Amino acid sequence: xxxxLLLEIGTEEIPASWLPGLxxxxxxxxxxxxxEARLSTDEPIETFSTPRRLTVRSARISERQTDLEELVTGPxxxxxxxxxxxxxxxxxxxxxxxxxxxxxxxxxxxxxGEYIAVRKHQRxxxxxxxxxxxxxxxxxxxxxxxxxxxxxxxxDGKGELPFGRPIRWILYLYGGRVVPFTIGRSPxxxxxRVQEINSGASTYGHRFLTTSGRPGxxxxxxxxxxxxxxxxxxxxxxxxxxxxxxxxxxxxxxxxRRGGRIARSLxxxxxxxxxxxxxxxxxxxxGSYPDEFLRLPEEVLTTxxxxxxxxxxxxxxxxxxxxxFLAVLNMESEQPDVISRNMERVLTARLRDAQFFYQSDRQxxxxxxxxxxxxxxxxKKIGTYLQKSERVAERAAQxxxxxxxxxxxxxxAREAGQLCKADLAxxxxxELTELQGTMGGIYAREDGRPEExxxxxxxxxxxxxxxxxxxxxxxxxxxxxxxxxxxSLADKLDTVVSxxxxxxxxxxxxxxxxxxxxxxxxxxxxVDLPELTGLDLRLTLADxxxxxxxxxxxSFMSDRIRFVLEQRGYDPRNVRAVTHGDPxxxxxxVAKRKLETLPEFTESGDFKQLAGLFKRVRNIAKNLDAAxxxxxxxxxxxxxxxxxxxxxxLAPVVEAxxxxxxxxxxxxxxxxxxxxxxxxxxxxVMVMADDLKLRDARLRLLRRLEGLILQLAxxxxxxxxxx
Numbered sequence: 001x002x003x004x005l006l007l008e009i010g011t012e013e014i015p016a017s018w019l020p021g022l023x024x025x026x027x028x029x030x031x032x033x034x035x036e037a038r039l040s041t042d043e044p045i046e047t048f049s050t051p052r053r054l055t056v057r058s059a060r061i062s063e064r065q066t067d068l069e070e071l072v073t074g075p076x077x078x079x080x081x082x083x084x085x086x087x088x089x090x091x092x093x094x095x096x097x098x099x100x101x102x103x104x105x106x107x108x109x110x111x112x113g114e115y116i117a118v119r120k121h122q123r124x125x126x127x128x129x130x131x132x133x134x135x136x137x138x139x140x141x142x143x144x145x146x147x148x149x150x151x152x153x154x155x156d157g158k159g160e161l162p163f164g165r166p167i168r169w170i171l172y173l174y175g176g177r178v179v180p181f182t183i184g185r186s187p188x189x190x191x192x193r194v195q196e197i198n199s200g201a202s203t204y205g206h207r208f209l210t211t212s213g214r215p216g217x218x219x220x221x222x223x224x225x226x227x228x229x230x231x232x233x234x235x236x237x238x239x240x241x242x243x244x245x246x247x248x249x250x251x252x253x254x255x256x257r258r259g260g261r262i263a264r265s266l267x268x269x270x271x272x273x274x275x276x277x278x279x280x281x282x283x284x285x286x287g288s289y290p291d292e293f294l295r296l297p298e299e300v301l302t303t304x305x306x307x308x309x310x311x312x313x314x315x316x317x318x319x320x321x322x323x324x325f326l327a328v329l330n331m332e333s334e335q336p337d338v339i340s341r342n343m344e345r346v347l348t349a350r351l352r353d354a355q356f357f358y359q360s361d362r363q364x365x366x367x368x369x370x371x372x373x374x375x376x377x378x379x380k381k382i383g384t385y386l387q388k389s390e391r392v393a394e395r396a397a398q399x400x401x402x403x404x405x406x407x408x409x410x411x412x413a414r415e416a417g418q419l420c421k422a423d424l425a426x427x428x429x430x431e432l433t434e435l436q437g438t439m440g441g442i443y444a445r446e447d448g449r450p451e452e453x454x455x456x457x458x459x460x461x462x463x464x465x466x467x468x469x470x471x472x473x474x475x476x477x478x479x480x481x482x483x484x485x486x487x488s489l490a491d492k493l494d495t496v497v498s499x500x501x502x503x504x505x506x507x508x509x510x511x512x513x514x515x516x517x518x519x520x521x522x523x524x525x526x527v528d529l530p531e532l533t534g535l536d537l538r539l540t541l542a543d544x545x546x547x548x549x550x551x552x553x554x555s556f557m558s559d560r561i562r563f564v565l566e567q568r569g570y571d572p573r574n575v576r577a578v579t580h581g582d583p584x585x586x587x588x589x590v591a592k593r594k595l596e597t598l599p600e601f602t603e604s605g606d607f608k609q610l611a612g613l614f615k616r617v618r619n620i621a622k623n624l625d626a627a628x629x630x631x632x633x634x635x636x637x638x639x640x641x642x643x644x645x646x647x648x649x650l651a652p653v654v655e656a657x658x659x660x661x662x663x664x665x666x667x668x669x670x671x672x673x674x675x676x677x678x679x680x681x682x683x684x685v686m687v688m689a690d691d692l693k694l695r696d697a698r699l700r701l702l703r704r705l706e707g708l709i710l711q712l713a714x715x716x717x718x719x720x721x722x723x
Contacts, residue, residue: 002042002060003127003175006224007135008203009054010169016051016277018145018164023049023240025142026056033137034058037130038065048238050280052207055238057224061174065124072098073117077107080116091116131179135172135199139163151189152197160186169218172199176222203227205234206281208331235281235331243276250284251312251326258286260314260322266302267312275310279330286326287344293351294323296358297442303434304350311347357427366443370422379513381502385421388494393417396483396490403543404535406482409452413486416456419444420487437461455480456487463488463524464517466564470524474532481533485525492518493544500553519560526588527564538661542584558583561591570595573718574602580714590661594713597665601672602718609675613682614709615716620687621706624699633697639677639684640698646677647704654708667712678705 007030014022027047034041040062048055074080080091087095087102095102100118108117136156144164152161161183172179181199202218209215211233219234221227228238237243255261264272276282293301298321305311311325325347333339361369373386382388396417401410423429423440432439441458459472459480477484495518499505506515522544530536541557558579565575565588578594579586601607635641650670657667687698709715 002062004173004223005058005061005131006171006173006227007056007138008169008171008227009139009167010052010171010204011054011163011165011167013051014049014054014165016274019049019051019277020240022054022142022144022164023047026054026138029138029141030056030058030134033134033141034061036137037134038068038124039127039130039134040066049240049277050236050238051278052280053203059224061127063127063175065127065130067124068120068122070120070122071106071108071117072120073108073110073115074098075116076112077114077116080105094118128174128177128179131172131174132181135170135179135181151186151194153184153186155182155184167197169202169204170197170199171201171203171221171227173201173221173223203231205231206236206331209235209281237281240276243279243282244272247275247282247284247328248272250282251328254284254286254326255312255314258314258322258324258326260316260324262326263302263313263315263319263321265319266298266315267306271306271310271312275328278310279328281330281332283329283332284326285329285333285336285339285343286324287340287347288324289344289348289351291323293348293355294321296351296355297439299435299438299442300354300358300428300432301351303432304354305347307434308350308432309343309347311343353431354428357431361426361428361439361443362446366419366422366440366447366449369425369443370419372425373421376424379499379502379504382498385424388498389418389421391494391498392420392487392490395494396486399489399544400482400486403539404482404486404533404537406535409482409486412450412452412456412480412483413490415449416444416453416460416483416487417490419449419453420457420460420491451478452480452483456483459484460487460491463521466520466524466567468528468531468568472532474534477532482535485529485533485535489522489525489544492522496522496557497545497547497549497553500549500556501547505552505556515556516560519557520564522557523561523564523588527592529589536661538587538590540585540587545584554583558586561586561588564588565591565595568592568595571599571602574598574713577713577715577717580710580717593662594664594668597668598713600665601668604672606675607668607672607715608719609679610672610709611715611718613675613678614706614714615719616682617678617702617706617709618716621699621702623688624696624703628696630700631693631696633691633693633695635697635701636694637685639680640701643674643677643681643705644701646674647701647708650674650708651704654711658711664712671709671712671715674705 024047027045031041031045041058041060043059046057074094075090080088080094082088094116095105095118098118098120104118106117106119108115136154139154139161140158142163146164147162148165149160149162150166152163152167153159154161167183170181170183172181178199178201183197185194185196202220204216205219207216210217219230221230231238237246251262301321302313305313305325309327311327314322314324314326316322327343329339370389371386373389374384376385378385378388393414394417397410397414400413401407420437420440423436423443426439426443428439429436437460438458441454444454444457455477459477462472463470472484474481495513496515499513499515504513504515525532526539529539561583562575562579565579566572574595575591578591578598635644653670654667657663685698687695687702689695689698
């Protein structure tokens with residue numbers, strides 16, 4: 001018979017950014033631990049969460065472990081039996097250790113020879129007896145961005161139990177009955193106020209709301225349906241999607257009531273996805289702020305509301321901000337007007353500060369702020385932000401004039417590079433750090449600088465995401481597209497190159513200077529350069545990096561190129577194939593164009609044949625010294641002459657594709673046709689012939705083939721690795 005398992009881990013408030021990952025992780029870990037414990041689950045495991053609880057439910061779990069049939073292998077037969085067929089001490093010792101008899105010995109054949117073995121049968125324990133061990137393993141198996149030590153211990157011999165947040169209660173039911181489980185407390189912490197946490201049949205409702213009795217009191221439940229129903233009665237919406245839909249629906253309704261609409265283009269999807277993980281019972285409230293603040297830049301208003309207060313701004317039908325905001329609360333207030341007034345007071349105070357900073361900053365031109373950057377340290381081994389801005393200006397001008405071949409953008413790029421960090425010395429950015437770059441662009445615009453300059457400053461920290469749709473878009477950049485690309489590349493290159501020179505390199509999950517993000521931004525610009533700027537340039541990193549750099553830098557950049565392409569959905573094997581060789585010579589744009597066509601051929605028989613043989617081609621071609629003189633040998637065998645003809649046919653197609661930066665579809669198609677000729681060559685021809693001239697001719701043929709194929713991809717990377 002199968003019964004329902006219900007587990008709820010009640011905690012102090014879990015950060016909203018953690019909750020989606022922890023919810024999925026709990027289901028994955030429980031499923032794995034149940035499988036390890038030989039407890040079968042016939043239906044998918046369901047997970048739920050609120051800021052104060054992680055819940056998992058399995059509708060059907062068997063009442064007993066599956067029986068364990070285990071074949072225990074002992075010593076080799078030659079060591080287990082003597083010449084007379086009786087057990088040796090080694091064989092007898094193995095049988096005794098397994099509590100078996102001589103009659104139970106089996107002989108099993110393995111790749112290493114024949115061994116004796118004993119088949120053991122272990123009857124499964126009842127599920128109720130196993131579930132405490134399962135929960136112990138689940139709690140130990142959970143991982144968190146940061147763990148807390150909260151004087152908790154488990155009786156599993158491993159001592160302290162760290163967790164993401166302190167656990168306050170555990171609801172643990174199997175078939176409606178409590179599964180006994182205890183989290184102990186360390187001896188030094190144990191007191192009448194710090195007690196053990198014992199599993200039970202009770203959950204807890206909303207911290208402040210109740211239909212009767214004391215808010216937040218224990219609520220006894222029988223099963224999952226009863227659990228869900230009782231939580232709803234006590235103002236807890238268990239299903240995250242239900243909370244999300246209610247928030248979106250009521251935000252839209254309240255916005256219409258206030259005569260506007262949610263500014264979704266400003267809010268983005270991120271906040272709508274985050275807010276459901278901040279509340280258990282969402283309620284919408286609204287408020288307003290004085291019209292005078294609408295004279296502030298829109299970015300200042302929205303950053304203050306969205307990032308600092310988690311308020312939703314409202315726009316009118318023309319897309320202009322209204323002096324109204326919406327907020328998602330975690331409770332229903334008896335005096336909503338008081339709540340609104342308090343929120344208005346907090347927001348107004350913040351906006352008044354922002355207004356003061358804005359007006360103070362505007363009294364000084366942006367160029368004056370830039371001169372104060374000599375007091376702002378970039379890195380103790382590298383210098384100040386003033387020195388960095390001077391380096392960025394020179395590099396940006398060089399990229400615009402020499403790399404992009406756009407001399408008309410050189411002066412704009414130098415000016416934007418010189419000013420791009422100036423807002424770090426402003427009061428506004430010191431208060432609202434999220435606006436760095438953005439405020440510089442706004443102040444440059446208000447100083448009367450051209451669009452090519454102020455937009456390059458405004459967007460120079462972008463891109464952050466690696467997706468093709470990540471901002472900025474060509475429409476947003478307008479006339480500043482080329483200038484922006486030059487300044488953004490210059491800033492990111494300066495950061496990565498100088499930090500590597502200073503010995504600051506990312507390690508594991510540690511990347512305090514955001515070097516991975518900066519490098520990915522470089523790659524993303526190069527990959528999407530035609531779409532963003534209209535420049536169809538197949539640039540490599542060597543075109544941009546003029547400084548002397550070490551192997552660690554190039555290895556890091558190679559990893560970032562591959563990461564960006566893999567994040568675009570390309571097969572990692574194909575990505576390795578088109579990014580082989582010297583990282584400095586890899587063009588991210590060319591790699592993307594190859595990846596757009598390569599999957600069409602990787603499943604064809606001829607291409608697979610070529611890919612499988614190409615590693616052999618490369619290994620044998622190594623025997624030819626690149627500097628060796630051609631010995632004038634002649635090919636004579638039909639198979640080698642046929643391969644030579646294939647190489648002659650393929651060469652102009654590949655060279656044309658490489659020269660034009662397009663036509664890779666035809667080049668890959670023609671390369672695939674060479675597969676049978678390569679196979680025939682290896683079947684019929686001995687490359688390392690005794691005749692040195694003939695050997696030299698054959699090696700040169702393979703070297704030519706290798707060189708042509710490598711201009712497209714290292715197709716040997718596409719062959720699946722043998723397990």
